[in-house]
Amino acid sequence: MSKNRILILILVLFMTGCQQNVKSSAENAPTPEKEQENVAVTSENTDTKSTVQGVTTESSTTTKAVKSLTAAEKLTQQLIQKGQAALAAERLLTPVEDNANLYFQAVLGRDPGNYQAIQGISAIVDIYTQWAWESALRGEYASASRYIDSARSVNPEDPVIEEMVSRISDLQKKRAQVAKMSQSQAKQSSSEAAPKAPNEDQYLLPKTLFSMTDDEIISLIQPIIDKVAQADRPIAIYWPNDKEARLIYQIINSRVTEFRVRAMIYHRADYMVELQQD
Incomplete structure (x- = not known):
């Protein structure tokens, strides 16, 4: 074999080895970043799609539950x-x-x-x-x-x-x-404190009238109220204290609902209410 042929053969073998190295390097080259991002986005889209499908399924189930009412x-x-x-x-x-x-x-x-x-x-x-x-x-x-x-x-x-x-x-x-006890006490107080009236149109009241309880006061004044309501006659109030005299009138008038009671007040210490003739 001549030297020229040997030289050519060595050259061919060298060129073949270079081509294989270039091909191997190309296959092992790293994937570009843009392509990696595409892969990540694709994965994320897949997850989102799954989530949306889950929500849709849940909403559909709720709707079916509402629609299930007869x-x-x-x-x-x-x-x-x-x-x-x-x-x-x-x-x-x-x-x-x-x-x-x-x-x-x-x-x-x-x-x-x-x-x-x-x-x-x-x-x-x-x-x-x-x-x-x-x-x-x-x-x-x-x-x-x-x-x-x-x-x-x-x-x-x-x-x-x-x-x-x-x-x-x-x-x-x-x-x-x-009420029964109050009436009993009022009667007892009345018999002790108020003298007997001279006639049926006169009603004597105790001097201590306004030191009694409300029920006792009403019990003593009630006969006057009944007589006034029945007879529709004016009254005269003989009482030394004007404020107390007016209070007696208010009590009588407020309980006679058929008409307004006519009254005169005399500042005298008689402690009496008298029915007058019309």
């Missing part, structure tokens, strides 16, 4: 809402076509165990019994009785009603006892 259930809810609105406005039994009791009773007719309707009925009873108690405290027992009757018409089985009836009854008894 027509009967929707009507029941509407009746409860109307009942609660009427209760808040204190339309308890009236008007006949739009009141809380009407709506709650309708719900119980459809669904006997409905908790909201049961609570609504109990609230109506509580309101009526409270009104009854407030009336009783003012001495308006007839009004209290009417409120109790209204509560019974809503739910006669509610134990709150009988408890309130008992409470009002106890109040009446205690007040009756106090």
Whole structure:
């Protein structure tokens, strides 16, 4: 083999080795940053898509739950809402076509165990019994009785009603006892302090009248009130203290509701009220 051929062969082998190194370097070159960002964005988009799909699925499930109410259930809810609105406005039994009791009773007719309707009925009873108690405290027992009757018409089985009836009854008894004792004391004071009047048109009162209790004062003046209301005659008040004399007149006039009592006040220490002739 000649030297030229050997030289050519060595050159060919060298060139072939260089080409393989260049190819290997190209394959192992790092990925450009832009391409890496694209990969990251693609991954993020995939996650976002999954999240959106999850929210959509949850929203769809909620919508299906709302839509699952039947027509009967929707009507029941509407009746409860109307009942609660009427209760808040204190339309308890009236008007006949739009009141809380009407709506709650309708719900119980459809669904006997409905908790909201049961609570609504109990609230109506509580309101009526409270009104009854407030009336009783003012001495308006007839009004209290009417409120109790209204509560019974809503739910006669509610134990709150009988408890309130008992409470009002106890109040009446205690007040009756106090009034009886006051009348007894007033009569005793009157017999001791007031001399007997000279005639049936004259009413002597004790000098210590305004040191007594209100019930005692009314007890002593009540016969005068009854006579004035029956006879419609003017009166004369003989009393040394003008303020006390005017107070006697106010007591008499306020309890004669049919007409205004005519009166004259004389500043004399007779301590007497006298019915005058017309």
